[in-house]
Amino acid sequence: MMSETALRDLNLLPKSERPSVTSSKDILAKPYVEPTDENVGEKQRKSVVSLVEPPVNGNEVGHSSTEVVVAEVEYIESDKLNDLEDVDKSLKVLLDGLGSKDWVLLCETLNNVRRLSIYHKEALQDILDNVISFVVKALKNPRSAVCKTALMTSADIFKAYGDSIIDSLDPLLVQLLLKSSQDKRFVCEAAEKALTDLTIWxxxxxxxxxxxxxxKNRNPRIRAKASMCVSRSVPRLGIEGIKDYGIDKLTQIASDQLSDKLPESRDAARSLLLKLQTAYEKSPVLAPEQGTPSDQPLVYSWEQFCESNLPKLSAQAVLRVTSSNRESPVSGL
Incomplete structure (x- = not known):
């Protein structure tokens, strides 16, 4: 069998010096190259990877005894995934497939997890914790195709199972924050989408x-992604929910992020503070009882609320943000 080094050297030869290829099936394999911004494409729908494997039918490439098998890994959007033909059969081999070292089989099995989550979520319920553990392992896989497929699987699991995954969520959340903070753009985008779905479902x-x-993580990128998740998640509490959770606590959280290193953290904090201000003004906190009776109960203004619940410098920073945007409508509450 021709070695990978020989194949690589052969690819570097001028075309005129390469062995001739006489059949359309005799394809010379190129080394696998992880997708980049240029070769992924805007929608990142499909990645085609060439693999070199031993011959199964005696065909040869050039003068070698190597046959090329082309494996296609598709990044299929959730609404384009078809149902499984045999659910029971897929379930029987699901955990074995998720534990496979064959990355193409692993990607196919992850897509089957997505199909089961979409069309047969009850069928996965009993083994969901095990499935999530395998998804976490796939997120750590150095091969980007596996990682992205696992990210898409995570998003479909959030949508299907919602709060029922909370006990298994933390290891998954760690990986999503890490992947959304890395430099490989198409992986980062898939992780951010999964985090958005997490805050929705x-x-x-x-x-x-x-x-x-x-x-408070040491990695500023992780802090930024967590801040963005908090900013998206809080409005889903609603006004009463924010009040019950503790608007003073949420204001303190947002205030701390205002001085963070990355602009994404600061922007998320500003967005959250505006939402909290809107919620507060619709349901303000009563001021301490005064010495003289009054027909109308006295309430703290937003400014008084911040000054009474935050350190002086933090309160000033919060009020600079909210006063400069007071006339701008804030949606979501």
Whole structure:
């Protein structure tokens, strides 16, 4: 069998010096190259990877005994995924496929997890914890095709199972924050989409306590992604939910992020503060009882609320943000 080094050297030869190829099936394999911004394309729909494997029918490439098998890994959007033909058969081999070292089989099995989540979510319920553990392992896989497929699988799991995954979420959340913080753009975008779906489908009452530790992570990118998740999740509490959760606590969280290193953290904090200001003004906190009776109960203004619940410099920073945007409508509450 021709070695990978020989194949690579052969690819570097001028075309005139390469062995002739006499059949359309005799394809010379190129080394696998992870997708980049240029070769992924805007929609990132499909990646075609060439693999070199031993011959199965005696065909040869040039003067070698190597046959090329072309494996296609498709990044299929959720609404384009077809149902499984045999659910029971797929379930029987699902965990074995998720544990496979064959990355093409692993990607196919991850897509089957997505199909089961979309069309037969009850069928996965009993083994969901095991499935999520394998998805976490796939997210750590150095091959980008596996990682992106696992990210898409995570998003479909969030949509299908919502709050029921909360006990298994933390290891998955760690990986999503890490992948959304890396430099490989198409992986980063898939991770950010999964995080967005997480904030949509998992209750903020359950999710916010899990996100808070990451707001103080040593990695500024992880802090930024966690801040963005908090900013998206809080409005889903609604005005009464924000009040019950603790608007003073949420204001403190946003205030801390205002001085963060990355602009994404600061922007998320500003967005959150505007939402909290809107929620507060619709349901303000009563001021302490005064010495003289009054027909109308006295309430703290937003400014008084911030000054009474935050350190002086933090309150000033918060009020600079909210006063400069007071006339701008804030949606979501």
């Amino acid at each position: 998992v209750s903020p009452v359950l999710l916010l306590p899990m996100l808070q530790p990451y707001l």
